[in-house]
Structures are given as C-alpha cells and as structure tokens.
Amino acid sequence: MSQTQDPGEGPQETEPEARTVPEPVAEPVAGRSVENGRSVTDEPEAADGPSVTDGLEAAGQPPVPEPRSEAAASSPDAASRNANATNAANATTANAATTDAATTAAGQTADGAQRAAEVAALAEAIRTIGGGATASGPAAAAPAAAAAGGPSADQARETALRAVGEVLSAGGAPAPAVAGLATAALAAFGEGAAEALREDPWTLLALPGVRPEQADGFARALLGSQAGPGDPRRGQALAVWLLEQAAVRGHSALEAGELQAGLAKLGLPEPEKAIQEAVLDGRVMPFQEEETGPGAHPVAEDEEPPMRMLLALERLALAEDSAADGLVRIMSTFEPPAAGTDGAAEPGEELADEESTARESTDGDFAGEEAVRPTTEAWEAAAAAAPSASAAALLRAVAAHPLVLHTGDAAARAELAALLAAARGLGLRAWSAAWSEHGRDALAALLPTEPTEATEAGAAGIPSLTLAELLGAGARATAGTTGAGAGAGGPGRAADGSLAVDLLIVQDAPLLDLELAATLVESLADGTRLVLSGDPGQLWSAGPGRLFADLLAAKPCPVVASRTPDLSPIGELVSGIGIGELQSVEAPEKEVVILTARGAGEAVHRAIQLLTDSIPRALGIPAEQTVLLTPGHGGEAGTRALNSAAKAQLNPGPGRFAGFDPGDRVVYSPLPGVNRPGSVLGGDGAGLRLALAGGEELLLPPTQVDRLRHGWALTAHQAVGRRWPGVVVVLPEDTAAGLTRQWVYTAFGRAERHLSVVHAAGPALAQAVAERPATPRTTRLRAILAEHAEQAY
Numbered sequence: 001m002s003q004t005q006d007p008g009e010g011p012q013e014t015e016p017e018a019r020t021v022p023e024p025v026a027e028p029v030a031g032r033s034v035e036n037g038r039s040v041t042d043e044p045e046a047a048d049g050p051s052v053t054d055g056l057e058a059a060g061q062p063p064v065p066e067p068r069s070e071a072a073a074s075s076p077d078a079a080s081r082n083a084n085a086t087n088a089a090n091a092t093t094a095n096a097a098t099t100d101a102a103t104t105a106a107g108q109t110a111d112g113a114q115r116a117a118e119v120a121a122l123a124e125a126i127r128t129i130g131g132g133a134t135a136s137g138p139a140a141a142a143p144a145a146a147a148a149g150g151p152s153a154d155q156a157r158e159t160a161l162r163a164v165g166e167v168l169s170a171g172g173a174p175a176p177a178v179a180g181l182a183t184a185a186l187a188a189f190g191e192g193a194a195e196a197l198r199e200d201p202w203t204l205l206a207l208p209g210v211r212p213e214q215a216d217g218f219a220r221a222l223l224g225s226q227a228g229p230g231d232p233r234r235g236q237a238l239a240v241w242l243l244e245q246a247a248v249r250g251h252s253a254l255e256a257g258e259l260q261a262g263l264a265k266l267g268l269p270e271p272e273k274a275i276q277e278a279v280l281d282g283r284v285m286p287f288q289e290e291e292t293g294p295g296a297h298p299v300a301e302d303e304e305p306p307m308r309m310l311l312a313l314e315r316l317a318l319a320e321d322s323a324a325d326g327l328v329r330i331m332s333t334f335e336p337p338a339a340g341t342d343g344a345a346e347p348g349e350e351l352a353d354e355e356s357t358a359r360e361s362t363d364g365d366f367a368g369e370e371a372v373r374p375t376t377e378a379w380e381a382a383a384a385a386a387p388s389a390s391a392a393a394l395l396r397a398v399a400a401h402p403l404v405l406h407t408g409d410a411a412a413r414a415e416l417a418a419l420l421a422a423a424r425g426l427g428l429r430a431w432s433a434a435w436s437e438h439g440r441d442a443l444a445a446l447l448p449t450e451p452t453e454a455t456e457a458g459a460a461g462i463p464s465l466t467l468a469e470l471l472g473a474g475a476r477a478t479a480g481t482t483g484a485g486a487g488a489g490g491p492g493r494a495a496d497g498s499l500a501v502d503l504l505i506v507q508d509a510p511l512l513d514l515e516l517a518a519t520l521v522e523s524l525a526d527g528t529r530l531v532l533s534g535d536p537g538q539l540w541s542a543g544p545g546r547l548f549a550d551l552l553a554a555k556p557c558p559v560v561a562s563r564t565p566d567l568s569p570i571g572e573l574v575s576g577i578g579i580g581e582l583q584s585v586e587a588p589e590k591e592v593v594i595l596t597a598r599g600a601g602e603a604v605h606r607a608i609q610l611l612t613d614s615i616p617r618a619l620g621i622p623a624e625q626t627v628l629l630t631p632g633h634g635g636e637a638g639t640r641a642l643n644s645a646a647k648a649q650l651n652p653g654p655g656r657f658a659g660f661d662p663g664d665r666v667v668y669s670p671l672p673g674v675n676r677p678g679s680v681l682g683g684d685g686a687g688l689r690l691a692l693a694g695g696e697e698l699l700l701p702p703t704q705v706d707r708l709r710h711g712w713a714l715t716a717h718q719a720v721g722r723r724w725p726g727v728v729v730v731l732p733e734d735t736a737a738g739l740t741r742q743w744v745y746t747a748f749g750r751a752e753r754h755l756s757v758v759h760a761a762g763p764a765l766a767q768a769v770a771e772r773p774a775t776p777r778t779t780r781l782r783a784i785l786a787e788h789a790e791q792a793y
Contacts, residue, residue: 235274326521333526334402372427408562417446435721437694513543542673600636626726642713657683736764
C-alpha cells in the first residue's frame with residue numbers, strides 16, 4: 001500500500017518493560033459499548049479485577065444490557081402493528097398443547113414488575129414531598145411511617161439487601177459476589193427482589209454478567225430436584241437472555257428458528273413451547289414479515305412472497321415501531337413550499353404575516369418570532385448561490401422533501417454547513433446535531449460566523465450541537481460537567497414539548513441506535529424537515545439497529561451523495577476500502593505507512609514506538625494527538641495491553657486513584673456507545689477530576705469509576721464520531737477472523753494527517769476488505785417502512 005518503514009526512519013528500539021497498571025475493581029456495567037463484528041478478543045468494557053459473578057461458575061461473556069427508557073408507539077400505525085403482533089402470537093400458540101403453564105409463568109413474573117413500579121412510585125412521592133409538594137395514597141405512607149418511628153428508606157433498603165443476600169448465599173453465590181449481585185437485584189426488581197428470586201431463580205439471568213450455567217446452578221441450589229431443564233421459568237428466562245445477547249451484537253430481533261436453535265443448544269427440551277410462553281407473558285413480541293434483502297428469493301406476481309417470523313424484546317420492538325412511526329409522520333405532514341414570487345422570501349428575509357405562523361417556543365433561538373415558509377423561488381436562489389454542486393443538490397432536495405439522506409465522509413461536512421447557513425438565511429430555525437463535540441465543532445468552524453470566546457459552538461449564533469445537548473439531560477447527556485459546551489444553548493422547546501426547529505441536520509446518523517432514534521424523531525413536530533447525514537461505509541451503532549442502512553435500503557426519501565472528494569493519500573486508501581479494494585497509494589509525505597509484525601508482542605512494541613517517538617519526531621504530531629486503534633479490549637495486543645504499555649512510557653505511576661494517575665489519558669463512557677476522551681486532572685475522596693474533550697470538566701464519583709478506561713488505545717467503536725491528526729491501527733493475528741471491511745474502513749478513516757498500520761493479520765486483512773462487508777444484523781425497520789411508506793427513490 002505504501003512505504004513499509006518507520007515514519008521516523010530511526011533505529012529500532014528494544015521493547016520497554018511495560019509496568020502493569022491495575023484498573024479499578026468494579027461490577028460489570030450493563031450495556032457497556034462493545035465492538036460489533038466481534039472477534040475472538042472482543043470483550044465487554046468491564047474493568048479488570050473480580051466481578052460480581054466471579055466464582056458462580058463461568059464468566060467472560062458480554063453483560064446483559066439493562067433496558068433503557070421504552071419508546072411509546074402511540075400512532076394508528078403502531079396500533080395496527082401491535083394488532084398484527086397479537087395475531088402472530090395467537091398463530092404461534094394455536095397448536096400448543098396447553099397454556100396453563102404459560103399463564104402460571106406470566107403470573108410469576110408480573111408480581112416482580114408490579115413491585116418495581118410501586119417502588120418507583122414510592123420514590124417519586126418521597127422526592128415530591130421533599131420538594132414541598134403534597135402526596136397521597138400508598139406512596140405517602142413511607143415518610144409518614146418514618147415520622148411515626150417506622151423504618152426509614154435507608155433502613156428499608158438495608159433490610160431488602162440483607163434479604164436478597166441471604167437468598168443469593170443460599171443459592172451458592174460466593175461471598176465476594178453477594179454484595180454486588182444483591183445491589184443489582186434490588187435495582188432490577190425492587191424491594192421484592194428476594195421473593196422474586198425465590199419464586200423464580202432463573203430471574204438471576206436478568207442481572208449483568210450472569211450466564212445460563214450460573215443461573216442453573218443457583219436454581220438447583222434453591223429448588224433441588226424440582227429445577228429441571230424443562231422448567232417453564234427456565235425457558236422464558238433463557239429466551240429473553242438470548243434476545244438480550246443478540247441486542248448486544250446489534251440485532252433488534254431474531255428469526256424464530258435461530259432463537260429455537262439457541263435454546264436447544266442450552267439444553268432446553270422444548271424450545272418452541274418456551275418461546276410460546278414468553279410471547280404469552282409479553283416479554284417477547286412476535287412479528288411476521290416478508291423476506292427482504294439479498295437472500296430473498298424472487299417470486300412471480302401470482303405467488304405469495306415468502307414470510308419469516310421474527311421475535312423481539314418488547315422494549316426494542318416498541319422503539320423500532322416508534323422510530324418508523326415518527327419518520328412516517330414527518331413525511332406525511334410536510335407541506336411543500338409554495339410556488340410563485342408573491343411573498344417569496346429571499347435569503348435573509350421573512351414572509352409576510354399572512355404566510356407566517358406564530359412560533360410558540362418556550363425558549364431558544366427565534367423564540368416568539370414568526371415562522372417562515374420560503375417559496376420554491378427562494379430555495380432555488382439559495383441553491384444557485386451554493387458553493388458546490390453537491391451543496392446545491394442537497395438544498396434542492398431539502399426544499400422539496402421532509403426527509404433527506406445525505407451520504408459522504410468528513411469532506412462532505414462543508415455541504416451540511418452550506419445547507420445550515422442557507423436555511424437560516426431564509427429565516428428557518430435550522431440546527432445541526434452531531435454524535436460528538438468533535439463533529440459539533442468541526443461543522444461550527446465551517447459556518448460564516450466563526451466561534452469566539454463569547455460565542456461557543458451551540459450558543460446563540462452557532463447552531464451546532466451534540467445530540468446530548470439537543471435532546472437535553474434526559475437523553476445521553478453527560479451529567480456533572482462544567483465548562484465550554486456544558487449546557488450549551490439550543491433551540492428550546494415549543495409549547496407542545498417538541499423541539500423548536502424547522503430543519504434539523506443530524507451528523508453521524510449511522511451511529512443512531514433504535515432507542516435514540518425513536519427519542520429523536522418523537523421530539524420533532526409535524527412537518528419538520530430532517531436531514532440524516534453520514535458515511536454508509538462506517539460501523540453501525542453500538543446499540544441495536546441499523547437505522548441509516550435500513551433507510552438507504554427502504555428508499556422512502558431522496559438520497560444526496562456527496563461528490564466532494566478527499567484527494568489525500570488517506571482519503572484515496574479509505575475510498576478504495578469502501579468498494580472492497582485494499583490498494584497501494586502514493587504517500588510522499590508519509591501520510592500512510594504500513595509495518596508488518598511477526599506477532600502480538602512485536603505489534604505492541606512497534607505501536608508504542610510510533611506513538612511515543614517516531615510520529616512526534618518525524619511528523620511533528622505529538623503523542624496526545626495520536627490514538628491507537630485495535631479490534632478488541634482483550635488479548636496480547638488489545639486495548640488493555642496497549643494502554644498498559646503506553647502508560648509505562650508516557651505517564652508511569654502507581655495508579656493511586658482507582659488505577660489512574662494525574663496526567664493519564666482516559667476515555668469516559670457514561671452510557672452505551674457514548675465515549676468521551678479526556679485526561680485525569682487529579683483525585684480525592686470525592687472522586688476523579690477529569691478534563692474532557694470539548695473543554696468540559698467532570699468530577700467522577702468513586703461509584704462511577706468503572707465507566708472510565710485508559711484512553712491511549714481505543715476500539716474502533718469507541719473512536720467513531722471523531723478524527724485524530726495521527727492514528728496507529730494495530731491488527732494482531734488473533735483478530736483476523738473477526739475483521740470486516742466496515743471495521744477497517746472505520747479505523748483507517750479516523751486519521752486526518754497520518755495513518756500507520758501495524759499489521760500482523762497476514763492475508764486476512766485483504767480478505768476481510770474484499771469478502772466480508774459487515775457483520776449482518778437482523779432488524780425490522782426496513783419492512784415497517786416498506787409497509788407504510790412508498791419506495792419512490
């Protein structure tokens with residue numbers, strides 16, 4: 001591909017002795033970001049050290065993610081699909097021998113959910129009373145009981161924890177694991193957790209990091225000979241667990257046959273019956289849909305298309321329905337611009353009052369002003385003034401359509417900036433939202449008004465935000481941050497709670513998982529213009545779903561492909577990878593360097609030498625502006641090994657603050673798929689003080705240190721949404737089988753000025769680029785859109 005020498009052309013150094021830096025001892029974190037397209041070294045992002053499940057029997061699998069907020073499907077389309085789901089459920093159970101066992105199992109699990117809801121209501125009532133409001137009903141009894149000398153909330157919690165601990169100990173949980181498991185159980189099941197575990201020991205599978213063999217052992221200890229492999233409670237728990245594991249891998253649903261095969265592999269004697277019972281219980285939702293995609297067989301006009309049965313967790317089914325409903329609603333309520341010159345708004349002007357509507361924004365940009373509806377002539381004038389043909393095509397598509405897909409890499413961001421500036425010039429409340437502060441600031445820098453010290457990105461006049469800033473603290477925001485970018489001003493909300501925007505541009509759209517996508521589209525008012533922009537070749541979301549890819553396949557709206565090329569050697573290399581070709585490129589300034597390694601140890605040595613010496617010396621890119629990327633966390637050349645070696649060279653220390661020292665480079669992961677690079681400023685009893693990318697500072701309490709990792713080396717999923725001046729990609733031989741074109745494209749594309757590849761994967765790299773485009777995901781969104789939106793593009 002290019003030169004094979006070290007970019008510094010210096011002598012090879014002996015490998016330094018890497019001092020092991022212990023990472024914090026913590027519980028496994030539910031739903032932590034993991035690499036999709038998993039290789040043999042891919043592991044969940046849990047800190048090294050004993051976990052809450054150590055000693056139960058076996059560990060090492062990805063933790064089961066805890067459910068996030070469910071998206072409500074309230075439209076008529078959603079009601080129709082729910083009815084179809086009910087019919088499918090009836091069809092699934094029509095030939096069942098009996099439903100008595102399923103009814104019993106449903107009753108056993110309903111109590112736990114009801115208790116959890118009651119506890120949540122009680123906690124809310126206590127908070128309300130503490131704020132000076134009044135409360136009544138059962139929720140008001142707790143503070144009254146405390147005032148009368150009854151147990152306080154803390155005492156009740158301690159009592160519940162002890163009760164759960166006793167059940168766990170009786171079930172054979174090792175003493176070091178009991179406290180962590182008890183806390184997780186109480187969070188999941190409420191104060192009735194002990195009773196729930198006694199009644200259904202396989203409920204333990206719902207806790208993070210618990211494996212089926214561990215739950216089986218727990219059940220045998222509590223139930224004795226009654227804990228048979230065909231127990232209905234076991235079947236339901238295993239069905240849900242398998243679907244949760246599929247969600248970690250990115251699937252929003254599984255085909256019925258695949259789920260049955262998984263249950264049979266776990267020793268369940270009647271997999272089909274277990275699925276029927278899980279459906280009747282409401283924990284799993286069935287859907288019948290027409291087979292689509294490359295594997296679908298063509299049928300004649302008079303033939304019925306082949307159908308498949310999909311099974312999904314309730315929360316993911318609702319989120320996928322909600323995302324589809326929101327997109328259909330936006331498209332169906334759009335009013336195209338009027339033709340004619342009378343009352344037309346030229347760029348920078350507003351329409352007359354009779355062609356305007358009142359904006360009832362509660363705060364934010366344009367609050368209280370009149371809504372503007374530019375005419376087709378005004379849009380055409382703006383398109384004619386666009387700086388490029390691609391920007392003009394994007395403006396014309398947005399003028400005529402409510403939903404537009406825009407494809408392109410980082411070079412295409414200029415087209416989004418041109419659209420944003422033109423729309424605001426037409427008087428529209430136009431905003432952009434990016435996955436990270438890197439994308440936010442990069443687009444802001446391209447706008448006509450440059451940010452100043454008094455005008456940060458996201459503040460008044462710079463309509464570029466992160467998604468967290470746009471949606472507010474309740475949706476993926478990072479709590480506890482201060483400084484530039486924290487709490488940045490946004491568009492505000494209208495009286496009905498929707499975002500006060502006329503046009504929303506979403507960068508990095510392939511990174512939207514289903515639940516975040518549902519939240520986003522539900523926050524948009526009827527008729528809002530929405531532009532989803534991203535690079536279709538990069539990795540999909542860390543969470544379940546593939547929204548952008550499904551929209552491209554369903555074709556419900558126009559697609560504007562950027563024609564803005566990246567002519568750099570890195571851009572040429574990445575473009576070739578995107579079409580399945582790993583080609584050689586000319587790199588006269590050492591923009592691309594390929595180094596081979598004989599094994600993982602040599603790969604680590606070469607990577608650290610590049611980071612600490614060769615790249616800074618030869619290219620002038622400091623170590624803090626270079627990142628190491630590797631497919632997984634574990635293994636001899638995973639992020640843990642690379643970070644340990646990098647720390648030994650760049651910031652040696654004892655790790656006195658939960659494994660970290662001031663000056664350590666870190667990555668903070670507050671939520672699944674959200675990764676914030678930064679550095680450690682210091683620490684004390686209150687926690688670790690971090691300086692995050694974008695200028696924010698964060699005090700991380702000791703209870704959340706498990707969300708922090710060293711950050712000299714990252715996985716590709718941790719790096720999405722960002723670019724660095726220098727990137728070193730490490731490809732050890734044990735990851736060869738898990739490489740895909742999508743992963744290589746994403747990793748190589750993180751580099752702006754220089755890319756080094758330390759290559760120990762042999763011919764597997766070229767094979768992955770040519771033959772393995774991406775790890776497949778099973779989703780329902782494309783079929784839903786095909787049912788309710790015309791495929792016109």
